[in-house]
Amino acid sequence: MITQMPTPAHAGNSALQERRLDRTILRTYRTTVDLDDVIPNPDQPRLGPKEDMELQRQIEANEGIFEPLLVEPHPELQGKYRIIDGDRRWTNSQALVKQGREQYRRIPVEVTERTLSDDERLRVWIYIHRQRKEWDAKEKEMVAYRLVDLVGRASAANILEPVS
Numbered sequence: 001m002i003t004q005m006p007t008p009a010h011a012g013n014s015a016l017q018e019r020r021l022d023r024t025i026l027r028t029y030r031t032t033v034d035l036d037d038v039i040p041n042p043d044q045p046r047l048g049p050k051e052d053m054e055l056q057r058q059i060e061a062n063e064g065i066f067e068p069l070l071v072e073p074h075p076e077l078q079g080k081y082r083i084i085d086g087d088r089r090w091t092n093s094q095a096l097v098k099q100g101r102e103q104y105r106r107i108p109v110e111v112t113e114r115t116l117s118d119d120e121r122l123r124v125w126i127y128i129h130r131q132r133k134e135w136d137a138k139e140k141e142m143v144a145y146r147l148v149d150l151v152g153r154a155s156a157a158n159i160l161e162p163v164s
Contacts, residue, residue: 001033001067001162002062007110009100015029016028016029016113017029019110021123021124021127021128023098023123024120024124024127025052026112026113026116026117026124027112027113028070028110028111028112028113029110029113030108030109030110030111031108031109031111032106032107032108032109033071033081033106033107033108033109034105034106034107035090035093035094035104035105037079037080037081038069038071038080038081038083038107038140039074039077039080039081039082040082040083040086040087040091040111041082041083041084041090041121043051043144043150044083044087044125045122045123045125045126045143046087046129046142046143046146046148050087050088050091051092051095052088052092052094055088055089055092056092056095056096059089059092059093059096060096060104061102062106063103064069064103064107064108065086065089065093065104065107065108067086067089068081068086068108068109069083069084069085069086069089069090069104069107069108069109069110069112069143070084070085070086070109070112070124070128071083071084071086071110071111071112071113071131072084072114072116072121073110073111073112073114073115074114074115075115080121081111082115082123083123084112084116084121084125085124085128085129089107090107092106094120101105118151119151119155122147122150122151126143126160129143134152144156144160147160
């Protein structure tokens with residue numbers, strides 16, 4: 001089920017832009033939010049350690065996160081956002097704040113105008129990671145297994161099917 005969410009009032013100052021990701025066209029706007037207003041997705045396909053000292057060093061060298069997190073309005077928590085892509089960036093910014101580096105508390109985000117369906121969210125996440133070409137064979141396999149657990153074999157195969 002796709003939940004239609006009204007565009008937040010503070011989005012009015014930022015023009016919505018269309019972003020094509022595979023078969024899904026997202027309308028998004030960019031803003032900055034507090035780390036505490038962003039909630040990780042419990043059904044994140046990528047498993048494994050998320051804290052990364054090298055990523056923390058990169059965040060510090062860039063004086064913040066370089067690439068905004070892709071988030072959606074949280075379906076149950078008013079005023080909060082759920083991560084679609086960027087869980088590792090969020091986790092490592094949070095680690096820096098816990099170390100007393102409060103300047104990393106506000107993070108850039110790209111917010112979808114509505115909450116996505118589970119299928120849309122997974123498709124978008126897979127598409128983004130394919131484009132980055134950062135997956136090794138083991139991670140691809142783990143994501144495939146996770147997708148089967150989350151949505152079943154047929155849906156997982158459909159999501160992972162290469163688009164020509």
